[in-house]
Amino acid sequence: MKPLYLTDDELKVFEALPPKLKEGWDVESEKGGVLETDEEIRMRAFQANFHRYPAFKPFLEELVQGAKPDAAALAKLPVEAVQELFFVIGARGVHTLIGGLMHEVKNDEDVSLLAFLTQVRRTMLSINTSTVSSH
DSSP: OOOEEEOHHHHHHHHTSOHHHHTTOOEEEOOOOOOOOHHHHHHHHHHOOGGGOTTHHHHHHHHHTTOOOOHHHHHHSOHHHHHHHHHHHHHHHHHHHHHHHHTTOOSHHHHHHHHHHHHHHHHHHHHHHHHHHTO
């Protein structure tokens, strides 16, 4: 099983979950990295082409309205649409999704989604950090 990469604050919330939900998960510390600027997020959103994915519109509308990300809904979307979403919102947006989900975890599927999102964030932070340090 892949680990959850949690910040110190996220770890506090995770530790407060019932033992059954924490069972079997390895947790590693997420120390952070370089987050996207407002300008980078705006530029990415401008470049996004979500209209190619009709199934994505209702999902995106629900997120904008404050709905938590749903593993089943994500799984139904084309992989390319999910990749584009993560590119647009960046590590900063994924961090926000994680923060919202942390307080809504009710079952193993939620923890699996949380683990997936922490892995996405970690990868994006790594890419952001390597891009900044190479300039």
